[in-house]
Amino acid sequence: MRILGTLSAKCFSDLGSDSKTSKFWYGGLVMVRKSPFWVICLLAVVLPRLAWAGEDVFVDTGATAWMLTSTALVLLMVPGLAMFYGGLVRTKSVLGTMMHSFSAMAIIGVLWMVCGYALCFGKSIGGWIGWDSAKFMLRGIDDVITSQHIPEYVFAMFQGKFAIITPALIAGAFAERVRFRGYCLFIALWSICVYSPLAHIVWGGGFLTGKVIDFAGGIVIHISAGVAGLVAALYLGARRGYPRTAMHPNNLVMTLMGAGLLWVGWFGFNAGSSVSSGLKTAQALTMTQIAASSGALTWVLIEACVYKKATSLGLVSGIIAGLAAVTPAAGDVLPHGALIIGCVSAVLCYLAILAKNRLGYDDSLDAFGIHGVAGTIGAIGLVFFLRSGAAASFKTQLWNQMTGVLLSIVLSAVGTLILLFIIEKTVGLKLAEEDEMAGMDHSLHGETGYGLINVG
Amino acid sequence: MKLVTAIIQSDKLDAVREALFDAEITRITVSRVVGHGRQENEEIYRGQKVVPNLIPKVRLDIACNDQFVEIAVDAILRSAKHGNGQIGDGKIFITPIEECIRIRTEERGGTAI
Known part of the structure; x- marks a missing residue:
């Protein structure tokens, strides 16, 4: 649906607002009692507007404004993740770890514009991957308004943020022990070979679109990233010295601030996934808040019972567990469901x-332990708490969800393993022992994270 | 009684600690220090290469009875070298200790170490 010019866009833009229409109706009802003349006038004003509104070409400014905000909020999660992960590693690798998240913004940011969007949301090729030459380099969407009444640029950028954060999540599993160039190549190829097909299959018009419920990316994002992390952690092996040497977080204050940013950003992530600004948005936002709080409270209670001490890291882990689990479910479950x-x-x-x-494997920052596990729980658990009026029966939906989860696990595991093998044999991924012991900051980036250590 | 003070590269801390542990020397004090040596440590800030005049190192202080001095020194020499030894690997200083007192029991001398 392409509109012809900016003038018509302006004319239509004020038609999308619900409040204006309802004022008309209210005013109309009062006037109807006074005189039949007013009824005719009222119809004359309202009818053409309703007719135009049916053409689906106007920009819904409310939805667009919220989607722009959501896009910014989701991007904010990436520095949030950098802080979350950065605080959990050892001092000597804090910058290298934060660079994993930040470099995803640079690499996937470009890749998404070039081909990622076309691969995810282009016309389906056999249900597995999309392609659309108009979406390649984003060259044909300059004046396109989508059927959700937002400019397609907004939709493309919003989805692009999801593509950025997903590979950045994986980095938590192999923290402190990969070469930077290998990592860059890995996330670029992973985004094309694993994320793009998966996003297309579940969201972009592939064979599971409309069947599997994955509201904001439990299957596409958290399970795929978690499984990729697990495979990478097993393939690359543990950090040298793990688990004999204690590897303490260098700065939990930063981790807590990162978790806070993630929680805030998650409102854009989940509520924005309604691609509207209305009832569905409110439902998703509410469930997000409930599940995050419930996860945090549960984790703290477990620790209080087991260790007699509630840790700050435990609380933020609970937040992330709750948020990741509610991600696939946010738009479709009821409040008690989000709580559970x-x-x-x-x-x-x-x-x-x-x-x-x-088991002794080194999923350093628990990319699988939290994102993979929580994503799975949310994606399957949501079936038990769907609000009434669901399209498919309980059994069909449960089957669909399990298909989606299994597909994500297999696709991500196989794709990741192949990519790791190729990259390890060509540019190299595992860091040399000396560089790992010296820390990524010094050996890879030539910087140090904290100036306070140096007197000079 | 002697005080063995070793200044080593930070990336060798784990290796040295393990070597000392294997030699049954478990009581050590570790601190982060900075100093001058012959080593040059290049860092990059916004494209500009910077050679800081003070380089971060790790300092180990090991107080031990005389018969353990050589054991401690051997363990450090074995574990703190990069390859066959490079500039910047560090130094070991050995100084005599006049007295050693354990605060808890007020013991003095060799048994307090």
């Missing part, structure tokens, strides 16, 4: 981290 999903997610993520410590 957040709570169950925190319990199972906690157990997953205990299992990780028992």
Whole structure:
């Protein structure tokens, strides 16, 4: 739906607002009692407007404003993630770890404009991947208004932020031990080979679009990133010295601030995924808040019972567990469902981290233990709490959800393994021992994170 | 009683600690220090290469009885070198200790170490 010029866009733009129409109706009802003349006048004013509104070409300024805000909020999650992860690693690798998130903004930001958007949201090729030459380099969407009444640029940029944060999440699993050039190549290829097909299949018109419920990306984002992280952690091996040497977080204050930014940004992430500004948005925002709080509270209670001490890291882990779990469910479950999903997610993520410590693999910052596990719980758990009026029966929906989860796990695991193998054999991914011991900041970036350590 | 003070590269801290631990020397004090040496440590800030005049290092202080001095020194020499030894690997100083007192029990001398 392309509109012809800016003039007509302006004319239509004020038609989208609900409040104006309702004022008309209210005024009309009062006037109807006074005189039939007013009825005719009223119809003369309202009818053409309703007729025009049916053409689907106007810009809904309310929705556009919220989507612009959401886009900014989701981008804010990336520095939030950088702080969250950056605080959890050792002092010598704080900058290298934060660079993993920030470089995703640079690399995927460009890649999305070039081909990512076309691959995810172009016309479907066999249901697996999209392509549309108008979306390649974003060259044909300059004046396009989507059927949700927002400029397509806004939709493309909003979705682009999801593509940025997903590979950045993976970095938590192999923190402190990868070469920068290998990492850059990995996230670029992963975005094309794993994220793009998955986003297309679930959201962009692929064979699961409309069948599987993945409101804001539990399957596409959290499961795929979590599984990729697990595979990468197993493939690359542990950090040297792990688990004999204690590897303490260098700055939990920064981690807490990062978690705060993530929570705030998540409102854009989930509520923005309604691609509107209305009832669905409010529902998604409410469930996001409930699940985050419920996850945080549960985790703190577990720690208080088990260790007799509630830790700050535990609380923020609970926040992320709750948020990641409610991501696929936010638009479709009821408040008690969000409460239970957040709570169950925190319990199972906690157990997953205990299992990780028992098994001894080094998913350093728990990309799988939190994002992978929570995403799975949300994607399957949502079936039990759907609001009435769901399109498919319980059994069909449960089956669809499990198909989606399984597809994400298989696609991500296989794709990641192949990419890791290729990159390790060509440019190299695993950091040399000396560089790893010296820390990524010094050996890869030639900087130090904290000036306070140096007297001079 | 002697005080063995070693200034080493920060990336070798784990290796040295493990070597000392294997030699059954477990009581050490570790601190971050900066100083001058012959090593040059280049850092990059917005494209400009900077050579800080003070380089971060790690300092280990090990107080031990005389018979353990060589064991401690050997362990450090074995573990603190980069390859066969490079500029910047650090130094070891050994100084005599006049007295050693454990605060809890007020013991003095060799048994307090």
